[in-house]
Amino acid sequence: MSLLGDPSDEILLAQYTKERHDQHFGERHVQEQLGIAKSMPPWIVQPEMPQQHSDFYANLHYFSIATTDSKNRPWATILTSPKGFIKPLSSSILSISCIVASEDPFVRAIVEHEEGLGSSEGKKLLFAGLGVDFTNRRRNKVAGVILQSKVKKLSKGSSKLELTLFTNENMGNCPKYITVRTLQYAFQEPEKVEKREGTGKGKEGIELDKRSLDIISKASTIFFATRHFDNNTAYENESDIGLNHRGGNPGFVRVDKREKDTFVMLPDFSGNRFYQSLGNVQSDGVAGIVFPDFSTGDMLHITGEATNIFNEEANSLMPRTTLITQIRITSYTLLYNSLSLSMNSPEKLSPYNPPLRYLKWELEKMGRGAYAGGGSGEKKVASLVVIREVGSMVKEFTFRVKGNLENVRPGGYAIFDFKGAVNLPYMHMNPGQPQLVNDDLVRTWTISSSSSSSESTEISCMIKLNPSGLISPFLHSLKKVQLELGLIGVGGDFSCFPSEPNVVLPKKMVWVSGGIGITPFLSMYRAISSLPGAETDIFLYYSCRDDDLHLFFELLKDPNSVTSKVRLHGKVFHTQSPAFLSSLSFSPLELQKKLEEGKNWSFEKRRVMKEDLAGLNDFKKREVYVCGPGGLEERVVGWVEEIGVKGKQVHRENFSF
Ligand SMILES: Cc1cc2nc3c(=O)[nH]c(=O)nc-3n(C[C@H](O)[C@H](O)[C@H](O)COP(=O)(O)OP(=O)(O)OC[C@H]3O[C@@H](n4cnc5c(N)ncnc54)[C@H](O)[C@@H]3O)c2cc1C
The missing domain is CATH 3.40.50.80 (Nucleotide-binding domain of ferredoxin-NADP reductase (FNR) module)
Known part of the structure; x- marks a missing residue:
């Protein structure tokens, strides 16, 4: 007797139940680029859904999910319904029933598949799902195949969606970067849609509308969909869809416009180092994101060509990052009122969120271009030569740098790199000092005085001890002036001194x-x-x-x-x-x-x-x-x-x- 009443499903399941969670070349490539030698233990991804995951899903009233459309492009969305809309039927079957926006690109992908469009013809669609409880930051992942789907149009912009999901990849995830909020189910009829499709570069590039840009600039929570199609085909043994949460301080996703194209720039924050999503980006070069606006219920869905950018190249685009995923948007859909959730608590950002990282041109516009290293590419070495006590909490540190520095106006600052001087091992979590997890050991201090000779420049900084910090306690504890640091650059435009010659001081x-x-x-x-x-x-x-x-x-x-x-x-x-x-x-x-x-x-x-x-x-x-x-x-x-x-x-x- 077939599990679902269709004998062909038995064959499909038998084929699909193979354990399929080896790291693929894309994941290993990302690790190699970052110098990380870490293989994923086989028990991390479980073929059977643990009971606690089933119980977890059964208690949710929202669930993010992703699949690919007829052009094999990943799309993510968030499904909502009163609690109980996800029913675990066994340790590998989930059924879902809910009302959705008919124009939701995830729903359109299901309909396209039902209509037999695209390369997945004759095959089942793959999916990935992610349950997050925003009240307590619990998060679990599932992935597998959509066994059955049904989309029935209702009134106005809504449809009824029914899915039967077979899952053979199950994994728990850490609570980092998740914004805490309380969300209640509150049905709303989807209203207006902004849609844009583009295919090639240049002329057909996509420009986002104002509201979409606004949603991205405020988002602290997004869902990131990727795919890995073995032999370029869905539903081969190693193929799967990836979906995960990404979070940060509002604005952590930056937008870069180049000619007519729009790029979404996603900096990588320290995670479990398995690089499942970024490995998929590496192998398949596509990704989709849903940006929910929990305060209005609007959702922006994008999909596009994705590239990982590493190390120096990443740093030159977005200073202080070693890995960015860049997505050139090829299609997007903005749906108003499509998220049937109302938020009835203030949002609490994760203490793990690192400070915002900006694009180089944004920093230049803010007068912080020096973070990009002054453009010469050559990092200077600053040697500590004098420590002077100013007060019990403040010391002045004088550094000598070979050669001359760029002119800095009085009031400007110097940016130092403590890598090599301070050792900060990788840590997955650090509840006591969560900021250390992403600390890049770069610090900035105002140049309180400077002097230069033909051979060298001396700069002094008055540094206040931050007892709970990392670098200022290190500096304050130094007994000898024996320290060499990288000097990333000098800069700043907070000065009463004019930037142009012949302009006088304010009277x-x-x-x-x-x-x-x-x-x-x-x-x-x-x-x-x-x-x-x-x-x-x-x-x-x-x-x-x-x-x-x-x-x-x-x-x-x-x-x-x-x-x-x-x-x-x-x-x-x-x-x-x-x-x-x-x-x-x-x-x-x-x-x-x-x-x-x-x-x-x-x-x-x-x-x-x-x-x-x-x-x-x-x-x-x-x-x-x-x-x-x-x-x-x-x-x-x-x-x-x-x-x-x-x-x-x-x-x-x-x-x-
Ligand atoms: C333009 C400018 C001028 C400054 N001038 C002075 C000054 O003259 N005297 C002074 O005492 N302080 C100054 N500061 C503040 C100083 O840079 C640090 O905040 C402080 O010394 C950090 O010490 P810590 O490592 O002990 O802190 P920590 O608590 O260890 O730092 C905590 C976290 O904050 C982040 N962080 C801390 N500082 C910076 C930074 N500067 N840039 C980016 N991320 C950072 C780190 O990534 C880390 O994760 C200045 C900051 C700026 C941006």
Whole structure:
């Protein structure tokens, strides 16, 4: 008796039940490119569905799934229905019944197959599915063959979809990069569709509409579909479809437009290192992605030609990456209201998400082109020559670099590479320090001062100890000046010094700074003080806590600081802990006296407020420069705007990257 009432299915299943989870050449190629010698243990992919996976699927009300269309292009989607719409019938059979958007490309692929279109004619379609529970980040994968399918048109844009899936690949996955959210089933009728098809490059390239670009820029969760067709045919022994989740901070998928083509650029984050999806990209060169917008229920589906880009080439397109998957979109469908889920919780991003990686041209536009290594391709070596203690939490490190560096405006920064100096072994998970999993050991610090001779350049950086960090504790613990680092580059455009020659310093400025954010101002002030004929009035608001006060003293101690036509004055806002007060060698009262002696400073034992800024008579006539910890900087920029200073008159530096 056939399992499904059709004797031919018995033959099919017997053929298909072969264990088919050896790593193929594509997966091994990716590992080789990255210098990873790791084979996948045979037990990772199980032919039988474990009971806990069956129970897991039976409890879901959403499930992502992928297949290929009549042109063998992968498409992914998310199916939804009240809980119980996925029924495990045995340890290898799942049945699914739900309402779908008729224009969903996954559904269209099923219909095309039913109509006998394309190369899969006479064969069963392959599928891959992924169950994710967004409330707890559990995730399980299945893959196999679609035994039976039925699509029946209902009213408007909806259809009823019924699938019987045979699965012989089952695998659990880690919770990394998954955004937590609560989703409830809430049926909505799909509305409008944007569809574009293109085949070749150039003239027939695809441009995404505005809404699609917006969905990509906000997505922190996507589903990535790939295929591996053995001998270029579906349903040979080794053929299968791949589907997995990819997640990151919103914007982690970048879009690159070249002439008429649109490319989706997907940086690789540290995973299990088996490279199942990227191996498929390597072997078959195609991929599809669904970008769900959980806040509106819209879904963007793309498919296209996919390429893996490795190492130096990856770094030259997207600095600080060693592997990118680039997808040239050949077709896309944007469906409004096609995801019948309503989100009833705020989204919580994964602590494993690395900082956003930008394309080289995006960095250049942001004034951060130096991350691309200055274009020369030659990495300089920086040797540590002096360590000076500035305060208990801040030390100044001076590095010597052979030859001359590119000109950096005062306020600019240097980017160092600690690979080789600090050893960070591969780790799959690290709940205590999740950011370490993707740490590329690249760090940036403002150049607080620099000097050069004909043979070498010295640059100094004041580095605050971040006790829970990796690199600053390493530097602060150094007892000897014995360290060589890669210098990726120098750059930055946060400066009151003009980028063009013959442009003069602003006559009046406001500098607002907090904590370690004073370093660019130290650098600018040093340069102003030694600039012949400099003429400017600077009002500084400096907000700091405890020991950071020493950074302020660094500013005052500049020998040239009182030149007749340069005036630096302002307000210092200081909050302190009892521990700090007891460690001070002078009383706060003495400090206040010291500051007020010069009539240039006033001292407040509180945080800076909007009224302080608004209270400065000629505030609106000044160029405004802001640099401080993220929160302070955001607040200050908001206040400045409320006071009526906007646009190019406001300059800001951001220390988080
Ligand atoms: C333009 C600029 C100027 C800066 N100037 C100064 C300065 O003058 N003095 C100072 O003390 N700090 C400065 N910072 C902040 C400094 O780069 C680091 O955040 C800090 O020193 C990190 O120390 P850590 O390794 O101990 O932190 P960790 O906590 O180990 O770093 C945590 C994570 O953050 C990421 N990360 C940390 N720093 C950076 C970075 N700079 N770029 C990209 N990713 C990063 C890492 O990938 C890592 O995963 C500046 C940052 C920028 C972007």
